[in-house]
Amino acid sequence: MKTFSQINPYQNTIRKTVHCSGVGLHSGKQINMTLNPAEANTGIRFVRSDLDGKNYIPAFMNRVVDTTMATTISEDNVSIATTEHLLAAINGLSIDNILIDVDGPEVPIMDGSSSPFVDLLLEAGSKQQKSYRRLVKITKEISFRDGDRDISIYPYDGFKVTAEINFDHNSIKRQVYSVSVSEQKFIKEISKARTFGFLEDVEKLQQNGLALGASLGNAVGMDENGVLNKEGLRYSNEFVRHKIVDIIGDMTLLGCPILGHIVAYKSGHSQHLSLMEKIAATPESWEFVELKKNGQLSVLNKFVSRTKAAGNRLLPILSPVGSKIPVTAR
Ligand SMILES: [Zn+2]
Numbered sequence: 001m002k003t004f005s006q007i008n009p010y011q012n013t014i015r016k017t018v019h020c021s022g023v024g025l026h027s028g029k030q031i032n033m034t035l036n037p038a039e040a041n042t043g044i045r046f047v048r049s050d051l052d053g054k055n056y057i058p059a060f061m062n063r064v065v066d067t068t069m070a071t072t073i074s075e076d077n078v079s080i081a082t083t084e085h086l087l088a089a090i091n092g093l094s095i096d097n098i099l100i101d102v103d104g105p106e107v108p109i110m111d112g113s114s115s116p117f118v119d120l121l122l123e124a125g126s127k128q129q130k131s132y133r134r135l136v137k138i139t140k141e142i143s144f145r146d147g148d149r150d151i152s153i154y155p156y157d158g159f160k161v162t163a164e165i166n167f168d169h170n171s172i173k174r175q176v177y178s179v180s181v182s183e184q185k186f187i188k189e190i191s192k193a194r195t196f197g198f199l200e201d202v203e204k205l206q207q208n209g210l211a212l213g214a215s216l217g218n219a220v221g222m223d224e225n226g227v228l229n230k231e232g233l234r235y236s237n238e239f240v241r242h243k244i245v246d247i248i249g250d251m252t253l254l255g256c257p258i259l260g261h262i263v264a265y266k267s268g269h270s271q272h273l274s275l276m277e278k279i280a281a282t283p284e285s286w287e288f289v290e291l292k293k294n295g296q297l298s299v300l301n302k303f304v305s306r307t308k309a310a311g312n313r314l315l316p317i318l319s320p321v322g323s324k325i326p327v328t329a330r
Contacts, residue, residue, distance in 0.1 A: 015125035022108030028212030084249030089117035092186030138260030175240035193241035
């Protein structure tokens with residue numbers, strides 16, 4: 001019998017409200033963020049507390065408006081940028097329902113990894129809710145190719161990510177990493193990997209008024225000779241592990257947990273979005289499932305529902321209360 005012991009069958013929120021603040025990668029300004037508990041079936045949504053009026057931004061793939069440097073989502077012309085490292089922590093720690101209050105246009109970059117958000121979520125604690133989670137179980141391969149970039153998802157009894165990157169740079173070159181994601185593995189093997197950038201690119205961006213908050217305190221910086229950070233790398237293959245942070249963060253925008261194995265080659269935010277759109281457009285290759293506890297054992301081994309659903313039914317799942325019904329994915 002199949003086991004899904006690493007996956008909680010129930011939805012979770014956080015136990016208490018927690019705060020953090022840090023610099024915005026692009027604006028360079030100080031930004032305050034508050035994470036609040038949310039009711040079951042609310043999903044993940046952002047609120048821009050610096051703006052008047054109701055401005056909920058649901059964390060869904062059809063709200064993505066920019067993937068060039070980071071993943072930006074928007075609703076009614078109100079946007080929030082650099083969502084992926086926070087969303088990775090929320091996903092990695094199996095939080096389904098949360099309200100994220102931010103008083104600026106981007107999530108603070110913190111140290112460039114997912115780790116400060118993990119610490120914040122651990123401080124908040126998790127609270128199991130009565131509703132079952134609905135998961136997307138991949139039943140057939142779904143692939144997206146974009147030039148020499150490639151991302152696929154395969155059937156798998158759990159959530160696994162394999163990433164490969166290939167940079168023509170002595171400090172990076174070819175790196176491959178694979179992880180079957182559990183909360184502990186996410187925290188230990190993935191969450192601490194920082195984003196990275198090349199000095200010449202950062203200088204160009206800053207001349208154009210972008211990446212004003214970028215520093216060696218929130219990224220691994222490199223020039224042609226190697227890594228510029230005095231403290232060195234946190235993992236010998238920190239670069240590919242950070243790619244997995246980005247994949248887990250972006251895939252959160254599917255709106256529910258995934259049972260599947262993602263295999264990504266040289267992927268970026270744009271390809272992650274394209275894979276989600278292809279999943280939504282290919283309902284014959286996945287099904288909605290719930291997991292159930294087996295008696296007194298904390299082993300999950302039985303599907304209680306197998307609902308074949310049209311791709312556009314993916315989006316309203318866990319749709320935030322009070323938000324508009326999301327439109328079908330592009
Ligand atoms: Zn990243």
